[in-house]
Amino acid sequence: MPHRSSAMAAAIVPVSPLTVGVSTLEDTLAVHLADMQPDNARALIETIGVMAQACARISHLASQGVLGGAHGLAHNHNSQGEAQKKLDVLADEAMSNALEKCRHVAGWASEEHEHPTVSYDHGTQGRYLAVFDPLDGSSNIEANISIGTIFSLLPHPYRGTTPGEMGFMQPGHQQIAAGYVLYGPATIMVLTCRRGVLMFTLDRSAPAAEGQARWVLTQESVTIAPHTREFAINTSNQRFWEKPVQRYVAECMAGESGPRMKDFNMRWVASMVAEVHRIMTRGGVFLYPRDTREPVKPGRLRLMYEAAPMALLVEQAGGKGSTGTSDLLDIVPDALHQRAPVMLGSREEINRIVGYHEDPNENVSMQLFKTRSLFVQPQA
Numbered sequence: 091m092p093h094r095s096s097a098m099a100a101a102i103v104p105v106s107p108l109t110v111g112v113s114t115l116e117d118t119l120a121v122h123l124a125d126m127q128p129d130n131a132r133a134l135i136e137t138i139g140v141m142a143q144a145c146a147r148i149s150h151l152a153s154q155g156v157l158g159g160a161h162g163l164a165h166n167h168n169s170q171g172e173a174q175k176k177l178d179v180l181a182d183e184a185m186s187n188a189l190e191k192c193r194h195v196a197g198w199a200s201e202e203h204e205h206p207t208v209s210y211d212h213g214t215q216g217r218y219l220a221v222f223d224p225l226d227g228s229s230n231i232e233a234n235i236s237i238g239t240i241f242s243l244l245p246h247p248y249r250g251t252t253p254g255e256m257g258f259m260q261p262g263h264q265q266i267a268a269g270y271v272l273y274g275p276a277t278i279m280v281l282t283c284r285r286g287v288l289m290f291t292l293d294r295s296a297p298a299a300e301g302q303a304r305w306v307l308t309q310e311s312v313t314i315a316p317h318t319r320e321f322a323i324n325t326s327n328q329r330f331w332e333k334p335v336q337r338y339v340a341e342c343m344a345g346e347s348g349p350r351m352k353d354f355n356m357r358w359v360a361s362m363v364a365e366v367h368r369i370m371t372r373g374g375v376f377l378y379p380r381d382t383r384e385p386v387k388p389g390r391l392r393l394m395y396e397a398a399p400m401a402l403l404v405e406q407a408g409g410k411g412s413t414g415t416s417d418l419l420d421i422v423p424d425a426l427h428q429r430a431p432v433m434l435g436s437r438e439e440i441n442r443i444v445g446y447h448e449d450p451n452e453n454v455s456m457q458l459f460k461t462r463s464l465f466v467q468p469q470a
């Protein structure tokens with residue numbers, strides 16, 4: 091059997107134009123990363139290929155539905171005390187098993203485990219640390235609504251030694267690559283290696299079970315329009331939101347008769363991957379703000395394996411990601427499972443929300459607006 095690196099070396103020599111609908115993942119990345127030092131490009135292509143292969147496996151499991159035995163609870167809890175679904179566990183195993191074999195990955199951290207895992211064979215020499223949410227939107231599994239996987243690659247900062255938890259504590263702007271895979275009517279991978287955003291569709295007619303998943307480039311240079319008329323937020327939490335978010339959503343809801351002078355549409359899938367994918371295809375904003383339900387938690391979503399990878403993808407597509415007060419990519423985590431308020435999507439809308447957070451007259455404008463808002467603000 092040929093050594094994998096020589097196969098990859100052969101793959102990255104011919105640099106031909108990308109062909110949407112024909113170019114496969116490896117061919118596309120070979121062209122896309124042609125400006126990189128060849129050894130680095132090879133490592134990145136190989137590592138992304140390994141994760142894409144695992145996601146094809148997860149896609150297969152998800153598509154089997156109840157027939158695949160992956161519905162229902164696993165009767166376990168993850169490190170954060172959340173009940174695990176069977177598919178959460180299977181997806182985590184698929185990603186972990188794939189990364190264990192990848193010689194470029196020194197260790198990985200998953201939403202499902204309290205601590206990072208050090209690669210048995212590649213812990214000292216691997217150049218990357220992988221971070222992932224194996225199954226995002228798991229409340230949707232039994233309802234047969236879109237779910238996804240989110241992943242990110244960071245540099246292993248102390249190569250030559252095995253990575254400890256501190257090695258993972260890097261801000262989002264250090265990410266080498268980030269992506270998500272949406273398991274919907276089609277399985278779609280959206281990827282950035284910091285050179286814009288690429289979109290691939292899994293060719294389900296190819297034999298994924300033998301490790302031959304075929305991802306076909308279906309869009310390059312994915313861009314998010316700066317303006318939008320669509321927002322996504324769980325409005326059942328409205329009474330817990332911070333004031334600037336109350337104001338932003340109230341203004342959207344007021345539509346043509348409000349200060350925005352245009353009507354807005356609202357969506358909520360309860361699957362971040364599906365929400366971000368909609369934004370990648372037609373713009374919009376996704377908000378999971380800080381709220382007062384559990385004051386000790388600064389938000390619901392996890393910084394390292396949800397917020398930061400999505401923020402990099404959105405930024406690379408021309409959008410923006412913020413907590414409302416700081417850039418999501420600037421936050422240096424102090425814990426693996428740290429949470430963050432998340433606001434991302436169309437750039438001008440996120441700038442507006444950030445502006446509302448900076449506005450010292452926020453409460454005054456809320457009072458003025460109250461008469462026209464569909465949301466009545468709670469009395470102080």
Ligand code: FDP
Nearest residue numbers: 225226227228229324360361362363
């Ligand atoms: P889930 O817990 O089902 O994996 O990761 C958190 C997440 O889903 C996001 O994908 C989703 O946007 C959000 O939680 C859903 O939150 P609500 O329960 O408030 O709708």
